[in-house]
Amino acid sequence: MVSRSGMGQASGEDAIVRQRLKLAGIIALILAAILLARLYSLQVSQYARYQTLSLDNHIRLQALSPVRGLILDRNGVVLAQNTAVYALKVTPERVPDMDLMLAEVGQIIDLSDQEIIAFKQRSSRRPGFKKQLLKTQLDDAEAAKFAVNEYRFPGVTLEAVLHRDYPFAELTAHFLGYVGRISEKDQNRLEEEKYKGISHTGKSGIEKQYERALVGSTGFEEVEIDAHGRTLRTISREGAIPGDNLRLTIDIELQREARRALGASRGAVVAMDPSSGEVLAMVSNPSFDPNLFVDGIDHATYSALRSLKDKPFLNRALHGRYAPGSTIKPIFAEVVMEEGIDPDESVFCPGWYMLPGSTRQYRCWKKTGHGRVDLHAALEQSCDVYFYEMGKRLGIGQMSGVLKKFGLGSPSGVDLPGEPDGLVPSAEWKLATRNEPWYPGEDLITAIGQGFLMTTPLQLARVASILATRGIVVQPRLLMSKNDPLSGDPKNLNNKKNTQNLHINTEAMDRVIRAMTAVMNSPRGTARMSGRRSAYSIAGKTGTAQVIAIAQGEEYDEDSIREEFRDHALFIAFAPVENPKIAIAVVVENGGSGAGVAAPLARKVLDHFFLKALERA
Amino acid sequence: MLRRKKLLFDGPLMIGLITLSFLGLFVIYSASGENFSVMVRQGIRLGIGWVVMILVAQISPETIKRFSPHLFIVGVVVLISVLLVGVVAKGAQRWLDLGVFRFQPSELMKLALPMMVAWLMTRDKLPPTFTIILLALVLTAIPAGLVVIQPDLGTGIMLAASGLLVIFLSGIRWRHLMMMLATVAAVAPFLWSQLHDYHRQRILTLFDPWADPMGSGYQTIQAQIAIGSAGIWGKGWLQGSQSHLEFIPERSTDFIFAVFAEEFGLIGVLILIVLYLFIVGRCLAMAYQTKETYSRLLIGALALTFFFYLFVNLGMVSGILPIVGVPLPLVSYGGTSMLTLMAAFGIIMGMHSRRRLMT
Numbered sequence: 001m002v003s004r005s006g007m008g009q010a011s012g013e014d015a016i017v018r019q020r021l022k023l024a025g026i027i028a029l030i031l032a033a034i035l036l037a038r039l040y041s042l043q044v045s046q047y048a049r050y051q052t053l054s055l056d057n058h059i060r061l062q063a064l065s066p067v068r069g070l071i072l073d074r075n076g077v078v079l080a081q082n083t084a085v086y087a088l089k090v091t092p093e094r095v096p097d098m099d100l101m102l103a104e105v106g107q108i109i110d111l112s113d114q115e116i117i118a119f120k121q122r123s124s125r126r127p128g129f130k131k132q133l134l135k136t137q138l139d140d141a142e143a144a145k146f147a148v149n150e151y152r153f154p155g156v157t158l159e160a161v162l163h164r165d166y167p168f169a170e171l172t173a174h175f176l177g178y179v180g181r182i183s184e185k186d187q188n189r190l191e192e193e194k195y196k197g198i199s200h201t202g203k204s205g206i207e208k209q210y211e212r213a214l215v216g217s218t219g220f221e222e223v224e225i226d227a228h229g230r231t232l233r234t235i236s237r238e239g240a241i242p243g244d245n246l247r248l249t250i251d252i253e254l255q256r257e258a259r260r261a262l263g264a265s266r267g268a269v270v271a272m273d274p275s276s277g278e279v280l281a282m283v284s285n286p287s288f289d290p291n292l293f294v295d296g297i298d299h300a301t302y303s304a305l306r307s308l309k310d311k312p313f314l315n316r317a318l319h320g321r322y323a324p325g326s327t328i329k330p331i332f333a334e335v336v337m338e339e340g341i342d343p344d345e346s347v348f349c350p351g352w353y354m355l356p357g358s359t360r361q362y363r364c365w366k367k368t369g370h371g372r373v374d375l376h377a378a379l380e381q382s383c384d385v386y387f388y389e390m391g392k393r394l395g396i397g398q399m400s401g402v403l404k405k406f407g408l409g410s411p412s413g414v415d416l417p418g419e420p421d422g423l424v425p426s427a428e429w430k431l432a433t434r435n436e437p438w439y440p441g442e443d444l445i446t447a448i449g450q451g452f453l454m455t456t457p458l459q460l461a462r463v464a465s466i467l468a469t470r471g472i473v474v475q476p477r478l479l480m481s482k483n484d485p486l487s488g489d490p491k492n493l494n495n496k497k498n499t500q501n502l503h504i505n506t507e508a509m510d511r512v513i514r515a516m517t518a519v520m521n522s523p524r525g526t527a528r529m530s531g532r533r534s535a536y537s538i539a540g541k542t543g544t545a546q547v548i549a550i551a552q553g554e555e556y557d558e559d560s561i562r563e564e565f566r567d568h569a570l571f572i573a574f575a576p577v578e579n580p581k582i583a584i585a586v587v588v589e590n591g592g593s594g595a596g597v598a599a600p601l602a603r604k605v606l607d608h609f610f611l612k613a614l615e616r617a
Numbered sequence: 618m619l620r621r622k623k624l625l626f627d628g629p630l631m632i633g634l635i636t637l638s639f640l641g642l643f644v645i646y647s648a649s650g651e652n653f654s655v656m657v658r659q660g661i662r663l664g665i666g667w668v669v670m671i672l673v674a675q676i677s678p679e680t681i682k683r684f685s686p687h688l689f690i691v692g693v694v695v696l697i698s699v700l701l702v703g704v705v706a707k708g709a710q711r712w713l714d715l716g717v718f719r720f721q722p723s724e725l726m727k728l729a730l731p732m733m734v735a736w737l738m739t740r741d742k743l744p745p746t747f748t749i750i751l752l753a754l755v756l757t758a759i760p761a762g763l764v765v766i767q768p769d770l771g772t773g774i775m776l777a778a779s780g781l782l783v784i785f786l787s788g789i790r791w792r793h794l795m796m797m798l799a800t801v802a803a804v805a806p807f808l809w810s811q812l813h814d815y816h817r818q819r820i821l822t823l824f825d826p827w828a829d830p831m832g833s834g835y836q837t838i839q840a841q842i843a844i845g846s847a848g849i850w851g852k853g854w855l856q857g858s859q860s861h862l863e864f865i866p867e868r869s870t871d872f873i874f875a876v877f878a879e880e881f882g883l884i885g886v887l888i889l890i891v892l893y894l895f896i897v898g899r900c901l902a903m904a905y906q907t908k909e910t911y912s913r914l915l916i917g918a919l920a921l922t923f924f925f926y927l928f929v930n931l932g933m934v935s936g937i938l939p940i941v942g943v944p945l946p947l948v949s950y951g952g953t954s955m956l957t958l959m960a961a962f963g964i965i966m967g968m969h970s971r972r973r974l975m976t
Contacts, residue, residue, distance in 0.1 A: 012743075013742065013743045013788075013910055014908075014910070014913075016743050016744060016787075016788035017743065017786055017787065017788060017904075017910060017913050017914065017917070018905055018913075019788075020785060020786045020787075020788055020917075021786065021901055021904055021905055021913070021917050022905075024782070024785065024786065024901070024917065024921050025897075025898065025901050028894070028897060028921065028924045028928075029894070031924075031928050032890055032893075032894055032928075034937070035890065035928065035931050035932065035935070035937075036886075036887070036890060038932075038935050038936075038937050039844065039878065039883060039886050039931075039935055040883065042841060042844045042845040042935060042936075043844060043845055043847055043848055043849060043878070043882060043883040043886070044848070044849060044883060046845050047845060047846070047848045047849075049845065050841065050842050050844070050845025050846040051845070051846045051848065053842045053845075053846065054842050054843070054845075054846030054858060054859060055846075057839075057842060057858070057859065057862075057864055058858045058859075058862045058864070224858075224862070225862070226862040226863050226864075227839075227862055227863040227864040228863065232862070
């Protein structure tokens with residue numbers, strides 16, 4: 001053992017070390033207190049913050065997209081559906097080198113410059129952890145090629161997504177509308193909560209009108225993930241509820257027939273059931289492929305379509321504003337009788353009309369004149385002079401009253417977005433908007449459906465349907481029922497028919513309808529060629545609307561006038577006369593005469609409608 | 618036999634160490650992702666550690682003191698050789714492959730360095746003269762420097778701390794202490810330039826871990842989330858989402874405290890710190906009671922180094938100190954460092970137990 005003096009030393013030394021030990025102990029306690037203060041700060045003061053961060057770390061709330069409702073025609077033919085397509089999506093945050101990734105992915109599957117630019121635009125506006133679409137509609141070969149290489153591209157995933165698809169494309173574009181990617185503008189309009197996990201929304205037509213029913217509701221799934229992003233388990237799940245299926249009143253076969261009948265012409269056809277207001281066909285030509293819009297149309301294609309003179313995006317059936325021409329005459333004929341003017345009183349038509357004290361000639365379409373015409377003959381042969389005289393007698397006040405009664409000058413209330421008013425002029429209107437008085441000459445041209453009067457093809461179809469039902473105004477509609485997507489049962493069916501009886505004098509109505517029937521089948525009827533040999537009775541009225549004013553003493557020569565200034569051809573009709581099942585309005589822009597162009601076109605549609613019905617029966 | 622019995626048991630310290638060891642096993646089980654075999658392996662290591670502790674406790678303080686220089690010289694030689702022929706593990710040369718097992722020579726130095734400095738200090742009267750202090754500093758710097766260039770900054774710092782603690786306990790005059798601090802402050806810019814880039818990054822990260830949340834700040838952030846999200850009561854044993862879903866890197870080794878804090882909350886943290894303070898406090902009391910200066914210095918330095926481990930580890934995990942690789946003593950998974958610690962407690966117990974024999 002080492003000597004005691006070697007190990008044990010002076011007591012002064014003991015004191016020194018003991019003092020230092022105490023000091024060190026105190027310092028240790030202070031350090032421990034610092035640690036505790038830090039831990040208290042983390043675990044108590046900042047608990048809520050770290051609690052949230054921890055949950056954010058390992059709990060992901062994933063939105064489950066609902067399936068958008070299908071849209072069917074009245075016979076159950078699918079007009080809008082959802083098809084599965086492969087899409088390439090990118091989570092920008094997880095991509096180490098974006099340009100390198102794009103270049104390498106581009107070697108595996110085709111990536112167009114447009115796709116890359118569109119992707120970069122989209123991803124620059126959204127946070128980096130949100131998935132952005134890079135390319136959609138990959139075919140099976142591309143999908144397979146990418147799938148084997150997927151491991152090389154962190155942050156890039158191949159997903160099967162449901163894609164809105166319109167199998168009839170151009171044929172249904174206008175009334176059905178289309179869905180498109182939710183834009184910033186839409187985001188202001190749509191409730192954010194409801195649209196989590198939903199990328200598309202209805203942009204026009206039925207898709208927009210019934211967005212709420214179609215969209216369904218988003219489901220949510222809470223999943224736990226680990227540090228590597230693997231999903232470990234589902235904590236809770238609330239399934240998405242698919243949107244309602246919509247059954248429309250449209251008969252796609254009739255629609256197709258109307259479109260075929262229009263051929264290359266610009267124009268519109270609207271057919272409806274006069275008793276219910278169900279729109280059977282609503283055609284506007286030219287049209288466009290709505291499928292182009294679903295994933296965002298590229299700018300070049302869009303502006304090319306947009307700048308076309310023919311305006312394919314315009315739904316002429318709903319938004320087209322046309323002077324009704326002579327198709328308006330049955331309405332005035334009715335009011336003539338209501339006002340107590342004897343329908344048998346005849347007016348002499350020399351081919352022109354002059355207001356007393358004026359030298360201005362108002363021409364009849366028939367230069368040689370119709371001779372003496374009563375109301376029946378005037379409608380049958382569409383005599384303008386007779387209606388000039390009646391226009392003079394009635395005046396604009398009476399005329400605009402009856403036009404409004406027949407639903408002109410205001411939206412019909414059809415279930416499509418953005419329906420325009422059309423225009424029914426009045427003296428007050430003219431003074432207010434043009435600061436000019438109403439001239440007597442304007443009474444005359446209004447009486448033959450020219451001048452300021454503007455109607456839409458849908459409004460004209462409704463006029464035909466009011467005539468068909470002898471004064472029952474119905475609200476046109478395209479929706480037949482909303483059906484539960486799972487059970488297929490119709491739900492919240494709106495049976496409340498918005499109808500209104502105009503209580504028109506029966507005798508007056510009879511006379512008008514008799515005259516409209518004569519239009520189709522009397523030897524002098526303007527549309528006799530179109531009424532020939534029909535298996536069912538038709539009542540109709542032709543119209544030819546001037547697009548440009550013809551100067552006094554000048555001739556309208558179809559061949560010498562530029563196409564876009566030629567007359568619009570119009571026609572309204574309903575059939576069968578005794579028990580009308582269909583009312584129709586046809587407008588062919590710059591088509592020429594209503595009798596020559598619009599009426600035969602309507603006949604084709606009516607034939608199809610009744611023959612099809614016969615076949616089915 | 619009677620004498621041996623007396624030697625073996627310092628009741629309070631044993632209770633503290635046993636409690637901590639068992640607590641550590643529970644935490645290891647959770648931190649390893651409920652891997653039972655990991656826990657068993659740690660248990661075996663602990664068992665070996667206890668045996669080592671008891672064996673070391675039998676060595677007489679005189680022997681320890683006498684062989685301090687020899688052990689130190691061996692340690693330095695081995696440290697130099699490990700730089701020349703060491704096995705590279707985790708990017709650093711720390712291991713010496715002795716065929717049968719791998720040996721980490723810096724562990725030996727954790728005991729040999731404070732022993733050596735204490736030996737030096739007790740050669741003369743305390744407080745130490747300036748020359749002795751300089752010599753002690755050189756003796757401290759040599760092994761610490763050798764370990765830092767392995768590179769193992771964490772262990773290097775701990776070694777330096779153990780040497781400096783002996784100097785402090787030996788009653789270094791305040792003006793000498795101030796001179797030392799001034800010198801450190803003067804050479805700090807030079808040291809900074811000598812640091813590895815990742816060390817510099819770690820120090821910078823300390824100030825703003827959110828500057829690079831997916832990169833250099835990741836560990837710090839995830840550990841803080843684990844600790845903070847526990848609240849007062851914790852998420853419960855085996856219920857820590859941060860650890861079980863692998864958000865915490867090094868969760869069973871250097872960052873095991875984050876796992877513990879996440880599952881047991883502030884209450885658990887408080888208990889753990891009190892337990893450590895109890896052990897350290899008991900050791901300091903033992904040093905106080907010991908009658909002989911060498912033992913007193915060594916016990917004090919070892920106990921305070923043990924505390925320093927705790928402080929650095931908790932400090933780095935909770936984000937008030939830069940991340941240096943320092944394990945949580947007796948809890949972190951790993952073999953050699955645990956044996957060293959148990960050997961240190963063996964020395965402490967042995968020296969304390971024999972205090973009366975030496976008076």
